[in-house]
Amino acid sequence: MSYPARVRVVEVGPRDGLQNEKGAIPVGIKAALIERLLAAGLTTIEAGSFVSPKWVPQMADTAELLAMLPARQGVSYPVLVPNLRGLEQALATGRVEEIAVFGAASEAFSQRNINCSIDESLRRFEPVVARALEHGLRVRGYVSCVLGCPYEGEVDAAAVTRVAAALAEMGCYEISLGDTIGTGTPLKARRMVQAVAAKVPVGHLALHFHDTYGQALASILACLELGVSVVDSAVAGLGGCPYAQGATGNVATEDVVYMLHGMGIETGLDLDRLCEAGALISSALGRETASRVARARGAVGAG
Amino acid sequence: MSYPARVRVVEVGPRDGLQNEKGAIPVGIKAALIERLLAAGLTTIEAGSFVSPKWVPQMADTAELLAMLPARQGVSYPVLVPNLRGLEQALATGRVEEIAVFGAASEAFSQRNINCSIDESLRRFEPVVARALEHGLRVRGYVSCVLGCPYEGEVDAAAVTRVAAALAEMGCYEISLGDTIGTGTPLKARRMVQAVAAKVPVGHLALHFHDTYGQALASILACLELGVSVVDSAVAGLGGCPYAQGATGNVATEDVVYMLHGMGIETGLDLDRLCEAGALISSALGRETASRVARARGAVGAG
Numbered sequence: 001m002s003y004p005a006r007v008r009v010v011e012v013g014p015r016d017g018l019q020n021e022k023g024a025i026p027v028g029i030k031a032a033l034i035e036r037l038l039a040a041g042l043t044t045i046e047a048g049s050f051v052s053p054k055w056v057p058q059m060a061d062t063a064e065l066l067a068m069l070p071a072r073q074g075v076s077y078p079v080l081v082p083n084l085r086g087l088e089q090a091l092a093t094g095r096v097e098e099i100a101v102f103g104a105a106s107e108a109f110s111q112r113n114i115n116c117s118i119d120e121s122l123r124r125f126e127p128v129v130a131r132a133l134e135h136g137l138r139v140r141g142y143v144s145c146v147l148g149c150p151y152e153g154e155v156d157a158a159a160v161t162r163v164a165a166a167l168a169e170m171g172c173y174e175i176s177l178g179d180t181i182g183t184g185t186p187l188k189a190r191r192m193v194q195a196v197a198a199k200v201p202v203g204h205l206a207l208h209f210h211d212t213y214g215q216a217l218a219s220i221l222a223c224l225e226l227g228v229s230v231v232d233s234a235v236a237g238l239g240g241c242p243y244a245q246g247a248t249g250n251v252a253t254e255d256v257v258y259m260l261h262g263m264g265i266e267t268g269l270d271l272d273r274l275c276e277a278g279a280l281i282s283s284a285l286g287r288e289t290a291s292r293v294a295r296a297r298g299a300v301g302a303g
Numbered sequence: 304m305s306y307p308a309r310v311r312v313v314e315v316g317p318r319d320g321l322q323n324e325k326g327a328i329p330v331g332i333k334a335a336l337i338e339r340l341l342a343a344g345l346t347t348i349e350a351g352s353f354v355s356p357k358w359v360p361q362m363a364d365t366a367e368l369l370a371m372l373p374a375r376q377g378v379s380y381p382v383l384v385p386n387l388r389g390l391e392q393a394l395a396t397g398r399v400e401e402i403a404v405f406g407a408a409s410e411a412f413s414q415r416n417i418n419c420s421i422d423e424s425l426r427r428f429e430p431v432v433a434r435a436l437e438h439g440l441r442v443r444g445y446v447s448c449v450l451g452c453p454y455e456g457e458v459d460a461a462a463v464t465r466v467a468a469a470l471a472e473m474g475c476y477e478i479s480l481g482d483t484i485g486t487g488t489p490l491k492a493r494r495m496v497q498a499v500a501a502k503v504p505v506g507h508l509a510l511h512f513h514d515t516y517g518q519a520l521a522s523i524l525a526c527l528e529l530g531v532s533v534v535d536s537a538v539a540g541l542g543g544c545p546y547a548q549g550a551t552g553n554v555a556t557e558d559v560v561y562m563l564h565g566m567g568i569e570t571g572l573d574l575d576r577l578c579e580a581g582a583l584i585s586s587a588l589g590r591e592t593a594s595r596v597a598r599a600r601g602a603v604g605a606g
Binding site for chain 2: 003182184185186187188211212213214215217218220221222252255258259261262263264291292293296
């Protein structure tokens, strides 16, 4: 076991972080947030999703937002796409180089989150992924509920592995393993990743852990020891899942980066600027940042 | 590297957690908190300190509190004692079986916290420890600033080792290594413990990490891998250090126990009852618990 020398941080704040917010967030605020995230050095910033605005009204402005974002060499703004219709909308923007499809490791969660069985969701993703690849897009696959389900409780690592392998087989270049409700603990996380890595090489795996129970950093640490080198996080610990009660908060980007830098692991990110980005959005939302690092440094938002 | 099968949790909430509170806390509340902590299965509950009430007024009622606590087989209520005068006060209560002395790994912190150099502090502790042992007390040694100092920044592991070894040599049965300002990260924590363990066997070491930067659980995890099996924590994440700015919050007992149980490590503690104890004190303080587990379970205090 050894740690990676460098970790790529995938910022999911503008999408996973904000999708569950009740109040309207002006598109200009989202664009300003993303500009600050760019300034901090982030190169993968999930910007939105092309899902039904009936289900996720907060993401209805994704096309408008994409049009406002600066084009930068080496920077991508992935968007979530559930089906061919969403893919067409993404392609129509002319600004999308990467999409993500999202499956679940739990049947009950799949039914409630995307209204179909796991197998049906995989069948639906197949033409989406194929068409995206034809258009030269990169495709990322999410698996949610990898360490627990709000409806089923414990989730078998074999179920996670099956979905992850199917998504990789379709052509997803990376599989992001989501502890959607944040109930995971370090050894369970490590064992789950080990199980998945037997089918999908560890270099194609990312960790997407919510910090609901305060366990995310410890679980990330346990998985970094396996060589995983991609971590999803949201500045200011934004976020939650609209269909999973209690699933408040992605792990804060600031806290992840503080840990990684303290371990001598490179990220290419500037922690001061990350805290500034977190302060901007916390202030706009009128609430205190959920990042412990940002709080300790006094870079908290209003509220 | 392997994890311990069982971890002993030392609850420091009533002392380290409350010592820095500005408002008066009725002694009855403290006693009620400790009764709840006992009900959760804790057997070592740091109850107070015999230091000058001029410096730490919140602990001025320690003798009164000790008189209110139930005598239980296998349960101890350690108190902090800085000098012979404090020891006499502790002995006079007839209720103290264990004391703790507290040194620092940083010269600047030692000067500001206890008004003397590290060497002077060690000379002062010698007769205190000797006399406590004569009276059949157990003595625990604290070393603060083991991973960083608010005045000096980085702290050398050799400085930590020197103080820890001196305290062990005097007769302290256990040395608690305090990341007083919570700036430590997992690998630094592990390397520091490894350095100390070369002089003081790992079975005599405890981890006392503050969660200021959200790193405590990850750092505890990294040190458990070395075989350390004693963790200090405070229910509801109470606490801070009156002399260290930004040193807010011991790691929450609930969060530690959730992680340990999730890893299959026994603690003998009941998480539901821990959350009840945390809810009691959070409510009394009129603020939300800092425990993520307690928040996720909805067992939050008022405020």
